Amino acid sequence: MKIRRASMKDMKTLLDLYDELLELEIAKYDPTLIPKWSYTKHGIKYFTEMINGSYTSVAEVDDKVVGYLAGKINEKNDYELYQYGEIDNICVTKECRGQGIGTALIKDFMGYCKENGIEDFKVVACAKDRDAINFYHKLGFGDFDVTLTINPKVKTLTED
Ligand SMILES: CC(C)(COP(=O)(O)OP(=O)(O)OC[C@H]1O[C@@H](n2cnc3c(N)ncnc32)[C@H](O)[C@@H]1OP(=O)(O)O)[C@@H](O)C(=O)NCCC(=O)NCCS
Numbered sequence: 001m002k003i004r005r006a007s008m009k010d011m012k013t014l015l016d017l018y019d020e021l022l023e024l025e026i027a028k029y030d031p032t033l034i035p036k037w038s039y040t041k042h043g044i045k046y047f048t049e050m051i052n053g054s055y056t057s058v059a060e061v062d063d064k065v066v067g068y069l070a071g072k073i074n075e076k077n078d079y080e081l082y083q084y085g086e087i088d089n090i091c092v093t094k095e096c097r098g099q100g101i102g103t104a105l106i107k108d109f110m111g112y113c114k115e116n117g118i119e120d121f122k123v124v125a126c127a128k129d130r131d132a133i134n135f136y137h138k139l140g141f142g143d144f145d146v147t148l149t150i151n152p153k154v155k156t157l158t159e160d
Contacts, residue, residue, distance in 0.1 A: 001101060003108045006056040006068060013065045014047050014056070015039055021091040029126040032153050050088065055112055059092070059101045067092035069105040073118055084120035085113035106139055127157050 006014060018038040026033050037043050047070070050056045054072035058065045069090040074083055087109065092101045110121060123141060125132045133143075149156060 001099075001104060002060045003057055003104055004060065006051050006058045008048070008051060010051070010056075010058055010065060010068075011044070011047060013058070014051075014068055014070075015043060017065075017068050017091045017093065018043065018047070018089065020093060021089060025126065025129075029128050030154060032151070054088075055109060057105060057108055059105055061096065061101075066096040067101045067105060069109050071109045071113075073113060073116060082120050083118055084122050085109060085118050087121070087123040102135060103139065128155075 015038040019036065022033060022035065022037060026035060038047070047056070050070040050072070054070065056068060056070045059067040067090070070088045071085060072088060073085050074080075076083060087106065090102060090105060092105075113119075113121065121141070122144075123136055124145075125136065127133075127146075
């Protein structure tokens with residue numbers, strides 16, 4: 001398996017992998033998200049910016065892209081003391097999960113951040129997505145913010 005920076009040539013694969021992630025999120029966690037968003041002009045613009053201005057990497061097995069991570073170092077601002085590396089989204093295609101590819105993508109992103117003097121990291125996950133949360137816990141992330149919602153279209157953890 002090889003991890004490399006994504007280029008514009010990877011656009012179609014990135015849109016497909018994001019769509020795989022979105023379908024899973026809509027089906028299992030958040031039906032308020034808009035299906036097929038990645039293929040819209042906004043989705044394409046988002047990935048263009050993530051490839052050219054932020055950090056997007058892909059994992060290849062036998063020259064085929066099987067996963068990606070889109071992340072960024074947040075802009076310096078006047079209300080936070082430290083910058084941090086934020087994972088925007090990550091997906092490994094279903095057939096290739098559980099083989100260490102997601103871990104390799106995260107470690108690669110962390111390496112990039114550390115080379116740029118960034119030691120802090122952040123990712124947002126749906127509270128109901130225990131699989132993703134367990135994955136991040138194994139990588140050393142701890143729970144921090146809690147988002148509370150009144151939204152009749154979704155079920156929250158406290159309703160279970
Ligand atoms: C989450 C995801 C990126 C992890 O990538 P992966 O290549 O499957 O992860 P790894 O093989 O590196 O797994 C690392 C550890 O996390 C655990 N883990 C990963 N996915 C898991 C899952 N779905 N359920 C339970 N544990 C999981 C593994 O057991 C593994 O632990 P181990 O090394 O002790 O066996 C991948 O499963 C995926 O794309 N899921 C769908 C999209 C998604 O949830 N994205 C994140 C949204 S916030």
